[in-house]
Amino acid sequence: MVSSEVTPQCLSFRDPAGGAVRIGDAFYRRITAAGREDWRRFNDSGLAGELVADGLLLPFGEAVKQPSGDWLAPVETLEFVSYSHEWAFGQFRDAAVLTLELLLRALERGMTLKDASSCNVQRHRGRTVFVDHGSFTVYREGEVWAGYRQFVSHFLGPLLLMARGDRRHQLQLRNFPDGLPLDYVARALPRRNLFSLQALVHIYGHAWFQKRLQDTTDLRPPEIRPLPRKRFQTLLLSLREFLAGLKSPAESGEWSDYYDHTSYSEASFLDKQRIVRELCRELAPRRVVDLGANTGVFSRIAAEESEVVIAADVDFPAVDRLYGQLRGSVDGARIYPLQQDLCCPSPGFGVLNRERLPFLERARADLALGLALVHHLAIGSNWPLPLVGALFAELAPAAVVEFVPKSDIQVRRLLRTRPDIFPEYGRAGLLAAFGRYYRRVKAFPIAGSDREIFLFDGRIQ
Numbered sequence: 001m002v003s004s005e006v007t008p009q010c011l012s013f014r015d016p017a018g019g020a021v022r023i024g025d026a027f028y029r030r031i032t033a034a035g036r037e038d039w040r041r042f043n044d045s046g047l048a049g050e051l052v053a054d055g056l057l058l059p060f061g062e063a064v065k066q067p068s069g070d071w072l073a074p075v076e077t078l079e080f081v082s083y084s085h086e087w088a089f090g091q092f093r094d095a096a097v098l099t100l101e102l103l104l105r106a107l108e109r110g111m112t113l114k115d116a117s118s119c120n121v122q123r124h125r126g127r128t129v130f131v132d133h134g135s136f137t138v139y140r141e142g143e144v145w146a147g148y149r150q151f152v153s154h155f156l157g158p159l160l161l162m163a164r165g166d167r168r169h170q171l172q173l174r175n176f177p178d179g180l181p182l183d184y185v186a187r188a189l190p191r192r193n194l195f196s197l198q199a200l201v202h203i204y205g206h207a208w209f210q211k212r213l214q215d216t217t218d219l220r221p222p223e224i225r226p227l228p229r230k231r232f233q234t235l236l237l238s239l240r241e242f243l244a245g246l247k248s249p250a251e252s253g254e255w256s257d258y259y260d261h262t263s264y265s266e267a268s269f270l271d272k273q274r275i276v277r278e279l280c281r282e283l284a285p286r287r288v289v290d291l292g293a294n295t296g297v298f299s300r301i302a303a304e305e306s307e308v309v310i311a312a313d314v315d316f317p318a319v320d321r322l323y324g325q326l327r328g329s330v331d332g333a334r335i336y337p338l339q340q341d342l343c344c345p346s347p348g349f350g351v352l353n354r355e356r357l358p359f360l361e362r363a364r365a366d367l368a369l370g371l372a373l374v375h376h377l378a379i380g381s382n383w384p385l386p387l388v389g390a391l392f393a394e395l396a397p398a399a400v401v402e403f404v405p406k407s408d409i410q411v412r413r414l415l416r417t418r419p420d421i422f423p424e425y426g427r428a429g430l431l432a433a434f435g436r437y438y439r440r441v442k443a444f445p446i447a448g449s450d451r452e453i454f455l456f457d458g459r460i461q
Contacts, residue, residue: 015114018134020075027078029133031063031071038111039063039071042136045109051130056102058124058131076124078131079308079336080363083356084118084154085173086338086346088323089162089248089316092170094128095121096155100240102130103145107233112139116151118179119356126326126333142226153179156243161188163246167316170339177350248320264449271447272402273301276371279400279444279455280305285366289395291342292373296322296335302369303334310363312340342391343381360394368396371453375404378425379414385424385433393437398457403430405450427452436460 017035021028031039042048051057063073084092098121103113113135120132145151157180161169165188172180264272280288280302288302293311295318303309313319319339326332340346346359370392377383377391392399404411406425431441431454439458446453 015134017137018070020131021072025077027075028072029060029063029075031073031134033069035134036071038137039134041111041138042133045111047106047109047111047136048133051102051105055127056098056130057133058122058129060133073133075131075133078122078124080310081122081357082336082338082362083173083346084158085171086340086359087170088319088337088339089159089167090320090323090327091123091128091337092155092159092162093243093246096151096159096243097240098128098130099151099155100236100243103147104233104236104240106136107139107229107236110139111136112143112145113137113147116147116154118154118173123336126329139229141229144227145232149182150179153182153185156239157182157185159243159246161185163249165190167249170316174346174349177356248324249317264446264451268446268448268451272371272449272451272453273297275444275446275453276369276400277301277304279453280367283367283398283457285396285398287365288367288369289363289365290369290371291391291395292370292376293322293337294318294372296325296331296337298369298371299335299337300331302367303331306367307334308365309335310365311335311337312342312359312363313337314339314341342377363395365396366398368392368399369401370399371402372404372410374401374430375408375411375414375425379411379422385429386436389434389437392434392456393459397459398455399434399438401430401434401454401456402446403427403452403454407450430454 015035016032017038018030018032021030048057048060052059058078059076061074063071065071084095087095095118099113099116106112114137115132115135117132120130120135122129122131124131153176158170158173161180169180169188172184176184276298281304283305285302285306287308287310288299288306289310289312290296290299290302291312293299293313294315296311299309299311299322311319311322313322316339319337322335322337326335326337340359346356348354348356348358348361350356370388374385374388377388378385392401405427406412406415406420434441434454434456437460438456439460440456442455444453444455445451
């Protein structure tokens with residue numbers, strides 16, 4: 001049995017000044033004796049109130065002393081926790097800019113940030129917010145930012161690789177949970193970045209300095225010149241401006257234009273939307289996971305009748321487009337877009353494989369949507385239909401699934417360059433497969449189309 005001390009809520013358990021803890025269904029910021037002075041300064045300086053009022057910091061309540069001597073402050077519960085290797089490019093960039101913005105504001109109040117982990121930032125009710133209240137500490141004039149290396153490894157390096165190299169470098173953050181090594185970033189960046197001042201200073205120069213430290217047998221602390229506050233602020237402002245200007249890769253995705261090439265008419269597509277909307281209204285789920293969400297057409301429909309929609313898709317550009325559309329919109333407060341390959345979903349990793357939870361555990365919901373998805377899993381990726389049913393049953397007690405027959409142009413495209421080795425792929429096979437996991441089924445033909453939408457509910461425990 002995994003110790004309760006190592007949970008995904010304890011993202012700052014390495015900090016002796018405190019961390020996040022869960023008691024029942026509520027979450028708290030724990031402040032130890034080592035962190036009490038920083039916590040007092042954080043609140044008394046007005047910094048905490050300012051950040052909460054501006055929507056940059058996860059709201060929290062007053063800290064109360066416990067019999068143990070620690071203090072606990074209640075914090076708002078995050079609706080969904082995601083990790084940087086799953087983020088849209090825009091969310092990644094926004095998280096980096098937010099970290100620098102908070103550091104700049106902290107400096108104005110005589111404080112700084114201890115670290116710069118991407119885990120300190122989450123999407124919450126349509127905003128990018130900072131969640132590590134214990135990361136703020138007193139600033140001392142001339143000191144070099146302790147979180148600098150981490151910021152470059154967690155944010156600047158990955159964003160440069162994504163924007164100017166290959167977007168798939170982002171997935172390496174699963175293998176490097178403490179950020180991409182600087183020598184890896186320096187080698188992987190296209191050589192034209194040698195002419196970029198930001199890359200030259202923060203990536204190549206930083207990587208060279210780290211290697212120099214590692215190669216020496218001198219165990220004395222390196223001699224680092226003091227960095228005056230004004231110069232530090234200037235550097236941060238320049239870096240913030242640079243990151244805010246980074247653009248999402250211009251590549252087109254495999255499925256980001258899916259709805260421009262569907263096999264059904266506009267009338268059929270509208271009827272499909274009507275069916276999904278009526279089912280969501282009937283089921284009234286609080287939480288929905290939309291698998292294969294693409295650019296979020298049906299995620300938005302689900303959001304009309306629910307509080308939380310996890311919109312997952314394998315296609316980076318589709319997720320990027322959805323995130324961009326949601327920024328500042330009403331739907332954005334309920335929809336959480338993220339990149340996710342269902343054939344290789346995010347695993348549990350970190351300490352005891354529990355520091356960061358698997359996607360299939362984080363994404364559990366009241367309703368799972370799978371629209372224009374089953375044929376990609378069953379034919380595109382050779383999943384037996386019972387495994388497709390098991391996926392949905394793992395995630396939710398009810399499922400709304402679209403079935404696309406072999407006569408459909410989308411399935412014919414998948415079979416164009418390979419033999420048809422899927423004799424069980426059909427309506428009867430789907431019903432039998434999902435019947436292993438759900439007691440009830442209702443069918444809803446899409447007008448003017450051979451496609452059908454099925455509602456499966458009454459999950460068999």
